[in-house]
Amino acid sequence: MLKILKYSFYDLMRSRWSYVYFLFYLLLGFVLLFLNNDLSKAVITLMNIIIILVPLIATIFGVMYFYNSREFTELLLAQPLKRSSIFMGQYLGVAGSLTLSLCLGLGLPFLLYGLFKSGAILNFSMLILIGALLTFIFTGLAFNIALSNENRIKGFGYAVLLWLFMAVIYDGLFLLTLIAFEEYPLDTFSLAATVFNPIDLSRILILLKLDISALLGYTGAVFKNFLGTGLGFLISAAALLLWTVLPVWSLSFKAKKKDF
């Protein structure tokens, strides 16, 4: 597995897309910091960008890589290798290289602008952590989609749809439900509903940092317990980790059964 991971990783590191991705974040970081010199404000802006953009890129890139390396995968499958290690290796290679681009791309400008000397270090590490988790989650989901669909066009379609659903449509449906059932107590529901969407979960983690004063304005006791204490942070973080494990597990399960 490690060998395949290494191969995928180096392959990707040499590829143009990794550089484009890396340069994009580098540019974003520098432009943001150039426009306003305040590190903590730049972190806030980045958070908004990251929870939307990272899933999109991870999904598209995951699907693309899987389809492109299909022939190589088939070659590997002919060798006496464990199936799970082949797919896991590829998955970790893709997710790892994407995460590396993210870390370096954003890390460099912030380091140059004196990250360690500012109070934003904690927020920034959380931002990177959330970015990494989202990369792993959405690459995993993308691999699942690609594995289930032989047809590339279909696969891409589903992948984009998945992103659109998680990033926009889910919240729309969520809002409609909340308004339709506004007569009922909805605290528990609204908290539960966020758990089923990794993008919402990341958003909550960020809200807990940024908008805590607004969130405490709501009177519900469940909300207050969840948001006002460390509990909310712990539960969201745990759920996010669960989201990382689930696609991987389903991937290895599917890979075992798949007939190539």
Next chain:
Amino acid sequence: MSQENRHYVFYILLLLLLGITPVRAGTIQVCPDCDVKSIQHGINIAQERDTLIIKEGVYAEFNILINKPLTLLGQNYPVVDGNEKGEVFRIVSDGVRIEGLFIINVGVSYTSDHAAIRVVRSKDFQIVNNRFENLFFGIFLEKSSHGVVDSNQILGIARDEYNSGNGIHLWYSNNILVKDNNIEGVRDGIYLEFADTIRIRGNQSRKNLRYGLHFMFSNDNIYSDNLFENNGAGVAVMFSKKIRMTGNRFRKNWGPAAYGMLLKEINDAEITGNLFEENTVGINIEGSNRITYRGNNFVSNGWAIRVLGACYSNAFSRNNFLHNSFDLSYNSNVNDNSFEGNYWSSYSGYDLDKNGVGDVPHRPVKLFSYIVNRTPETLILLRSLFMDLIDFSERVSPVFTPDNLVDSQPQMRLIQ
């Protein structure tokens, strides 16, 4: 120097001497080892305008009555221990000064408002540099006027509203200066009821159960340069007229019913140069008219300003709204207030003619704030892409938000 001038000097010197002589008349030393062992005894034997010098020590006394003009001067903060039996000092005479005492253990009562120092129907009092701990009410001014409450430290341990008192309580009092006091852990830091022409300056009011400063039916007051932090609500101004609020700081008043400032039925007030930072609601406005808001900073609040009905002819100008979750929230789509020339960090327009004023009007009310007003649970969708999209479409063509609620001169730069 002419003859005439010399006469003047002589008369002035004479007057000064006459003026000083009675004051110097008596100082009475009070200490545990002196002839005079209790403060009450000292007061009883003192002549008018005497000074009682109270030396370091513990004086277990309560219901001390000061019924003549005296100066009580504590050295090294002598402890006056009320043993939780009742009120400690009661001043019923004009011209009393109390300085440098450390008053503790005021009795809690459910039938009368025991205070560490109560001033009743008196004038020209000065309460300076005292410390209060474990108290019910701190300084209670009742139908008194022309006094000074300066540099006192009040430290309570209030837990419930029903059995705690206020730090400085003014009732039917006027022309009083309350300055540089430090109040913590009581019900209301400073409370005014039917108290007019009061000046409140440079106080720090923190961690109080209810309000840092509370006005009821009190007109023509000025409060400036105070700090209100971590209170149930910073300042509540209710049913009062012509209040000036300048240069105060309202910070970290967090919670479901916590406000930096709560305005209810306030008319003709002036709110300038204040800082509202990290409050759940910066200013909550209800039924208040003709108020000028100018040069205030609203930074990182949940809601910078929340307007709840029946507010007319208020003018907001040259304020900074920085990084609030919601800059402004309205619960109706009618607007009679003006928002001109403010700086909004959420403004997304441009300034092509470079005159420092944005070319596109800014709409500070988000559709989302309406939705949250209606269904509070939707707050969890704050900052989601979907919300940004519908906010954007509402901004382009307003349906739910007041059509005329725009800042037509949004500033491009932070207003200093």
